[in-house]
Amino acid sequence: MPHIPLDPNLPGITGLLNYRQDTALPIRQxxxxxxxxxxxxxxxxxxxxxxxxxxxxxxxxxxxAHTAAxxxxxxxxxxxxxVKNDPDNAPVSEKMKHLxxxxxxxxxxxxxxxxxxxxxxxxxxxxxxxxxxxxxIAALFCLYNKYVDxxxxxxxxxxAFYTRLAGILKNxxxxxxxxxxxxxxxx
Amino acid sequence: MPHIPLDPNLPGITGLLNYRQDTALPIRQxxxxxxxxxxxxxxxxxxxxxxxxxxxxxxxxxxxAHTAAxxxxxxxxxxxxxVKNDPDNAPVSEKMKHLxxxxxxxxxxxxxxxxxxxxxxxxxxxxxxxxxxxxxIAALFCLYNKYVDxxxxxxxxxxAFYTRLAGILKNxxxxxxxxxxxxxxxx
Numbered sequence: 001m002p003h004i005p006l007d008p009n010l011p012g013i014t015g016l017l018n019y020r021q022d023t024a025l026p027i028r029q030x031x032x033x034x035x036x037x038x039x040x041x042x043x044x045x046x047x048x049x050x051x052x053x054x055x056x057x058x059x060x061x062x063x064x065a066h067t068a069a070x071x072x073x074x075x076x077x078x079x080x081x082x083v084k085n086d087p088d089n090a091p092v093s094e095k096m097k098h099l100x101x102x103x104x105x106x107x108x109x110x111x112x113x114x115x116x117x118x119x120x121x122x123x124x125x126x127x128x129x130x131x132x133x134x135x136x137i138a139a140l141f142c143l144y145n146k147y148v149d150x151x152x153x154x155x156x157x158x159x160a161f162y163t164r165l166a167g168i169l170k171n172x173x174x175x176x177x178x179x180x181x182x183x184x185x186x187x
Numbered sequence: 188m189p190h191i192p193l194d195p196n197l198p199g200i201t202g203l204l205n206y207r208q209d210t211a212l213p214i215r216q217x218x219x220x221x222x223x224x225x226x227x228x229x230x231x232x233x234x235x236x237x238x239x240x241x242x243x244x245x246x247x248x249x250x251x252a253h254t255a256a257x258x259x260x261x262x263x264x265x266x267x268x269x270v271k272n273d274p275d276n277a278p279v280s281e282k283m284k285h286l287x288x289x290x291x292x293x294x295x296x297x298x299x300x301x302x303x304x305x306x307x308x309x310x311x312x313x314x315x316x317x318x319x320x321x322x323x324i325a326a327l328f329c330l331y332n333k334y335v336d337x338x339x340x341x342x343x344x345x346x347a348f349y350t351r352l353a354g355i356l357k358n359x360x361x362x363x364x365x366x367x368x369x370x371x372x373x374x
Contacts (some may be wrong), residue, residue: 003305003322004315020227020319023220026213035211058298102337110337126229128191132207132338135190138332146326149288150297151319 004149008124009155011161014184016147025145029175032113034160035085043098043170044073048083049103049137055084059145061155066141068159068166093123098132100174106138190338198341198348199248201371203334212365214330218361219323228317230357231260232283235270236290236324242271243294246332246340253328255346255353282311286321295326 006015018026036045039121047070054062063084072079073153083100090097098121105112118131126134156162168183177183194204204211222342234257241249250271257267269277270287277284282316285308292299305318343349348371355370364370 001302003300004304004319013270016319020316020323022224022369023217023323026217026220030210030213030217031211037209105335106333110333110335112341113190113337115188115190115339125261129207134209135337136207136334137339138328142333143326145331146293146297146329147323148297150300150322150326152300152302 002153006151008154010184012065013144013148013153014165015153021117021176026121028104029174032138033054034133034140036089039130039133040127041099041133042056042073043068044079045092045099046133047073047169048080048092049100049134051080052083052087052100052140053103053107053138053141054145056104057142057145057149058153059149060143061153062141064155064159065165065169066163069164069169072166072170074103093124094108095121095126095130096125099126099130102131103114103138104136109140110135161168189340193338193340195341197371198343199252200331200335201352202340203338208363214346215363216363217327221320221327222226223360226317226320227314228286228320229260229274230266231257232286232357233320233324234260235267235279235283235340236287236321237328238267239270239274239287240290240294240325241327241332244328244329244332244336246336248335249328249332249339251342251349252356255349256356259350259353259357280318282308282313285311286313286317289318289321290325293322294329297322297326309338 006019011019017028036043040047047066050066051063051070067080071077075097083092087100098117098178102113102117102121105117109142121131148166165183193206197205206286209351222229222237222254234253237253238250238257241253254267258264270279274284274287285304289304289308290302292304308318351371355364
């Protein structure tokens with residue numbers, strides 16, 4: 001049960017963003033810029049960063065949601081699964097493996113992101129901006145994970161919920177969307 | 188040395204917000220709403236939340252900056268010092284003690300914010316919105332701490348730098364300010 005009264009039709013982050021909409025807007029805008037804005041990382045790659053950070057924070061709502069979003073954008077479910085459970089063998093570029101490791105270190109303890117880790121990412125072609133964005137996406141998902149779990153928002157258990165949410169995140173992105181009740185509702 | 192090229196005149200978070208200004212704007216707007224917007228928590232109390240979270244993440248730049256901001260707003264230096272080092276005896280309200288504990292738990296592991304902790308804050312008069320804002324401020328400062336340390340931005344050692352920064356944060360808040368070079372420069 002959430003620590004504050006949230007709309008029961010809006011689980012996870014959706015109810016929190018609805019609870020205080022003035023603070024929700026810059027959070028949404030920042031996410032839209034980082035995850036859907038112009039970038040040399042694909043939208044799927046950026047959702048994988050969100051996924052591993054949410055996994056590290058053990059935030060089930062966000063981990064389920066961004067796994068589903070990555071799956072929807074990549075058109076298959078094995079990459080996100082491998083990135084979470086067998087990262088060394090995941091079918092992503094060497095550059096992405098290093099960036100995902102940087103994201104994991106930002107989540108666990110940002111002070112452990114080392115010169116060597118960054119140098120390895122650069123050797124595989126990572127740019128300054130990609131390194132910057134990886135760190136900021138990881139930091140942003142720490143915000144989300146802590147917001148969602150710190151207020152004990154509800155985590156739906158049915159996979160279909162996350163498939164519907166991922167469809168919205170793929171097609172409409174992170175800015176406020178209309179008909180949120182209807183879009184999230186089964187049927 | 189920072190992991191990406193940052194303006195050496197803008198240490199800590201200031202160089203990062205300057206590096207990518209499009210993502211900086213919603214971060215600044217969110218911070219302004221939460222730390223300087225209308226609230227039943229004082230600006231000083233909200234800076235104390237930022238301080239304990241930054242302390243928990245061992246982010247020296249942010250901890251120094253928000254300690255100095257709290258000091259500037261409270262007009263004395265002992266409260267922030269006590270909140271960091273002897274929280275049970277700090278000269279803050281019982282409500283604030285409970286909210287600061289919630290913030291510390293959000294920082295360490297947000298899933299540990301318990302019904303009991305929230306109930307105790309409520310018994311001392313905390314409102315739903317104060318509980319919400321405490322969690323979101325704590326989550327936001329995890330973003331900041333991880334952004335600052337994940338990219339190894341420079342942490343000035345001279346206290347006078349933080350006094351100058353705190354003056355800006357007290358008088359001008361978190362939105363972009365003009366003449367940032369001049370304002371941060373010793374002089």
